[in-house]
Amino acid sequence: MHAPPPSWRRLAVVAFVLALTGGVVVALWPADGAQPPFPHVDKLAHALGFAMLWALGRAAGVRPLPLALGLLAYGAAIEGLQALTPTREASWADWLADGAGLLLGHALLVRGAPRRR
Structure with missing residues (x-):
C-alpha cells in the first residue's frame, strides 16, 4: 500500500477518530x-462498519x-459497555462479525492495491 500525501493522511486520521467516536455513540444509543x-x-x-474502520485506520x-x-x-469494549445499558445486550456474535469485517477490509484493500513489479 502506497502512503497517501500528508494532507490525505491528516484527513484520514480525523475521519478515523470521528468514525470510532460515532461507533460508540451509535452502539450505546438506546435501542428503539x-x-x-x-x-x-x-x-x-x-x-x-469494521471493514470501513480498517480502511480508515x-x-x-x-x-x-x-x-x-x-x-x-x-x-x-463496546460489547461490554452495551451489557451495562438497559436496552442493549452484549453479543459474542457481534464481536465475531467485527473480526470478519476486519478480514473483509484487509482483503478489499489488498485486492485493490496496485501490483508491484
Missing part, C-alpha cells in the same frame, strides 16, 4: 425495539497488527 429488515442485519452492519497510517488488535479491543 424496531424489527430489523431481515434476520442478522446487525451482523452485516458490524462487518461493514490503514489510510491514517496505522500498521496492520496494532490496528487489528486495537479494533478488536474496541469492539469488545
Whole structure:
C-alpha cells in the first residue's frame, strides 16, 4: 500500500477518530425495539462498519497488527459497555462479525492495491 500525501493522511486520521467516536455513540444509543429488515442485519452492519474502520485506520497510517488488535479491543469494549445499558445486550456474535469485517477490509484493500513489479 502506497502512503497517501500528508494532507490525505491528516484527513484520514480525523475521519478515523470521528468514525470510532460515532461507533460508540451509535452502539450505546438506546435501542428503539424496531424489527430489523431481515434476520442478522446487525451482523452485516458490524462487518461493514469494521471493514470501513480498517480502511480508515490503514489510510491514517496505522500498521496492520496494532490496528487489528486495537479494533478488536474496541469492539469488545463496546460489547461490554452495551451489557451495562438497559436496552442493549452484549453479543459474542457481534464481536465475531467485527473480526470478519476486519478480514473483509484487509482483503478489499489488498485486492485493490496496485501490483508491484
